[in-house]
Amino acid sequence: MLAAVACLGGIGLVAATALGIAAKKFAVEVDPREAAILAALPGVNCGACGEPGCSGYARAVAEGRLAPNLCPPGGQQTAEALADILGIKIKVKEPAVAVVICQGGDNLARQKYHYLGLEDCNAAQKLAGGPKSCPGGCLGLGSCVRACLFGAITMTPEHLAVIDRDKCTGCEQCLKACPRQVMIMAPKTVTTHVLCNSHDKGAEVRKYCQVGCIGCNICKKTVPEAYTIDNLLARVNYAQADNAALAIAKCPMKCIRDLVDNNSAEKPGSDETVPAG
Amino acid sequence: MKLPTFPGGIHPLDNKATTATKALVNCSLPNELIVPMLQHIGAPAACCVTVGQQVAKGEQIGTAVGPVSVPIHAPTSGEVIAIEPRLHPVGRPLPAVVIRPDGDERWHKGLQGYDPDSLNPDELRQLLQQAGIVGLGGATFPTHIKLSPPPDRRIDTLIINGVECEPYLTGDHRLMLEEGSKIVDGILILRQILGVNQVILAIENNKPDAIDAMRKLCLKTPIEVQPLPVKYPQGAEKQLIEAITGRQVPSGKLPMDCGAVVQNVGTAAAVSTAVRQGRPLIERITTVTGTGVRNPQNLRAVIGTPLSHLIEQCGGFSDDPGKIILGGPMMGNSQISLEVPVIRGTSGLLVLRHQDVSIKKPGPCIRCGQCVKVCPIHLQPTVIALCARLGLIERADSYNALDCIECGCCTYQCPATLPLVQSIREIKGAIMEHKRKH
Numbered sequence: 276m277l278a279a280v281a282c283l284g285g286i287g288l289v290a291a292t293a294l295g296i297a298a299k300k301f302a303v304e305v306d307p308r309e310a311a312i313l314a315a316l317p318g319v320n321c322g323a324c325g326e327p328g329c330s331g332y333a334r335a336v337a338e339g340r341l342a343p344n345l346c347p348p349g350g351q352q353t354a355e356a357l358a359d360i361l362g363i364k365i366k367v368k369e370p371a372v373a374v375v376i377c378q379g380g381d382n383l384a385r386q387k388y389h390y391l392g393l394e395d396c397n398a399a400q401k402l403a404g405g406p407k408s409c410p411g412g413c414l415g416l417g418s419c420v421r422a423c424l425f426g427a428i429t430m431t432p433e434h435l436a437v438i439d440r441d442k443c444t445g446c447e448q449c450l451k452a453c454p455r456q457v458m459i460m461a462p463k464t465v466t467t468h469v470l471c472n473s474h475d476k477g478a479e480v481r482k483y484c485q486v487g488c489i490g491c492n493i494c495k496k497t498v499p500e501a502y503t504i505d506n507l508l509a510r511v512n513y514a515q516a517d518n519a520a521l522a523i524a525k526c527p528m529k530c531i532r533d534l535v536d537n538n539s540a541e542k543p544g545s546d547e548t549v550p551a552g
Numbered sequence: 553m554k555l556p557t558f559p560g561g562i563h564p565l566d567n568k569a570t571t572a573t574k575a576l577v578n579c580s581l582p583n584e585l586i587v588p589m590l591q592h593i594g595a596p597a598a599c600c601v602t603v604g605q606q607v608a609k610g611e612q613i614g615t616a617v618g619p620v621s622v623p624i625h626a627p628t629s630g631e632v633i634a635i636e637p638r639l640h641p642v643g644r645p646l647p648a649v650v651i652r653p654d655g656d657e658r659w660h661k662g663l664q665g666y667d668p669d670s671l672n673p674d675e676l677r678q679l680l681q682q683a684g685i686v687g688l689g690g691a692t693f694p695t696h697i698k699l700s701p702p703p704d705r706r707i708d709t710l711i712i713n714g715v716e717c718e719p720y721l722t723g724d725h726r727l728m729l730e731e732g733s734k735i736v737d738g739i740l741i742l743r744q745i746l747g748v749n750q751v752i753l754a755i756e757n758n759k760p761d762a763i764d765a766m767r768k769l770c771l772k773t774p775i776e777v778q779p780l781p782v783k784y785p786q787g788a789e790k791q792l793i794e795a796i797t798g799r800q801v802p803s804g805k806l807p808m809d810c811g812a813v814v815q816n817v818g819t820a821a822a823v824s825t826a827v828r829q830g831r832p833l834i835e836r837i838t839t840v841t842g843t844g845v846r847n848p849q850n851l852r853a854v855i856g857t858p859l860s861h862l863i864e865q866c867g868g869f870s871d872d873p874g875k876i877i878l879g880g881p882m883m884g885n886s887q888i889s890l891e892v893p894v895i896r897g898t899s900g901l902l903v904l905r906h907q908d909v910s911i912k913k914p915g916p917c918i919r920c921g922q923c924v925k926v927c928p929i930h931l932q933p934t935v936i937a938l939c940a941r942l943g944l945i946e947r948a949d950s951y952n953a954l955d956c957i958e959c960g961c962c963t964y965q966c967p968a969t970l971p972l973v974q975s976i977r978e979i980k981g982a983i984m985e986h987k988r989k990h
Contacts, residue, residue: 388888403643
């Protein structure tokens with residue numbers, strides 16, 4: 276009994292001494308700032324900065340390869356903390372959030388076929404260009420929901436992705452997961468958006484969606500500086516969007532919405548009938 | 553006597569009785585033929601006609617681009633009214649020549665038949681390429697490529713595929729009963745090109761009449777008719793080789809690597825027509841069947857006939873169609889429109905009524921191993937599907953996901969109704985892309 280304890284204890288002592296010496300002798304020199312930066316980062320490993328994870332970004336910032344304001348989940352606070360560690364001054368990026376530019380849920384937009392396969396938008400997109408008739412509409416199979424590390428995306432019962440603007444950190448992972456580019460990044464301060472992603476002609480859009488942009492130009496005529504029409508699809512000009520909300524009531528297709536002020540217009544679909552097929 | 557077969561596989565209801573006894577019927581010409589430039593595996597043909605041009609039956613309207621490609625021919629005489637992308641069976645618009653038939657069925661001048669004995673193998677191969685002959689079992693791989701093994705591969709067995717293991721389809725069955733002598737002639741030409749002694753015609757024993765008919769026709773020839781037990785996917789190239797010769801095609805290799813070449817009976821008949829009469833491949837046999845069709849039939853339709861016309865020929869829909877599949881139920885593709893044309897690979901058109909289509913929500917995998925048991929190539933579909941879900945591309949590759957032939961046995965068997973083949977197809981695409989990048 277005693278011999279066993281002494282023997283194991285002895286082995287432990289020798290091993291500990293050896294490990295201790297090795298740790299001192301072979302210690303890898305780390306920039307102390309790198310550890311400090313890593314501690315200041317949110318640690319979600321989302322990859323939005325372009326590095327594989329937070330430790331990669333911390334190293335890149337310490338080495339001066341990347342700017343300290345590239346961490347969207349951390350936002351302004353982290354950027355300032357990182358700048359303090361580096362002892363530099365930086366301009367903080369305006370916070371951006373993802374916006375789903377589609378309102379065509381199952382109740383408002385047609386499907387060209389009934390999809391029965393894998394719950395994955397990218398897989399569905401490969402089958403005849405996806406079940407939704409609209410080439411740009413949200414497929415609603417939740418690839419973005421699974422890609423979001425912050426739980427900021429939910430699916431409505433009509434299979435439409437909805438983003439919680441408070442939870443969204445702007446890491447852009449959902450943009451990468453979406454096969455149809457239904458998500459765009461927009462400044463968080465702008466709340467008025469054109470919620471459509473179809474460049475088709477108006478007559479075509481009306482065939483498959485009750486809330487699709489038909490490129491009628493009315494929004495641009497109402498507030499010229501706040502809207503641009505890009506290939507039959509209206510977009511809010513985010514640099515001059517102060518008065519964009521004025522066009523909400525004018526849009527005949529009700530596809531311009533204020534994402535924060537829900538009372539700005541009646542909800543789409545409330546007074547519409549459900550399309551057949 | 554125990555019949556040879558391959559390991560794994562399933563026994564789905566074959567549903568062939570509906571059309572197995574119905575003789576081949578020539579489908580009438582529609583008002584408009586849509587002839588896609590991509591009807592084979594390989595590079596699409598290049599269109600060589602202009603809008604407004606008059607074309608004759610059998611005239612080239614698309615030329616082969618590169619060696620792994622075949623030309624496309626006008627299926628009948630008429631006027632080219634458009635050259636534009638049209639909806640293709642793959643689900644998206646692809647370049648096609650639209651022809652309005654003039655009803656004259658005027659053959660192109662200069663199409664000339666030959667006595668195969670007067671030609672050498674190279675001339676015959678070239679003849680087949682010019683006639684646009686591709687594998688008519690459904691894969692549509694250019695036949696002349698399959699018949700050109702590199703000099704270091706010794707081919708000792710030619711297997712002719714009369715298995716037709718896909719449920720519902722009976723086109724090959726009818727062809728063997730009605731045009732057996734043409735098949736035999738085609739087989740002998742194929743044998744001449746390859747220079748092999750052993751020729752085996754494989755037929756599943758749910759077609760005893762075809763086995764008898766072909767046995768009689770092959771009496772004085774070197775062709776041996778081999779009955780096989782019924783099992784899906786016995787008609788798949790690699791499974792058929794294993795069933796007949798006992799040899800397994802190694803992972804990532806081709807049938808010619810184990811000394812065998814497989815050709816479909818329909819292809820053999822097309823080879824005979826192309827050589828003896830000089831007529832290119834402009835029509836094929838399509839089984840229009842299923843509970844959703846009023847009068848199911850085996851139709852001989854020209855390439856480019858819209859599916860709507862086939863349905864019309866068969867008395868229309870019997871009920872509200874729930875699913876329209878081009879090909880058989882196991883490996884066919886669901887279609888979103890009836891404006892899609894018949895192409896060289898269209899072996900069948902299956903229409904199921906709404907009440908026949910089961911829609912079940914997939915449940916969780918319970919690790920029962922059924923998919924592993926039925927997989928004819930000994931893969932672990934459930935593990936590969938899991939890798940697909942988790943995005944583990946290299947891991948999936950290490951489980952040989954690329955060897956999957958997408959026969960659908962695992963999906964058919966899965967008690968949780970998981971779309972296993974779709975998952976595997978997804979990860980196969982990802983693996984291929986990964987390999988291209990690295």
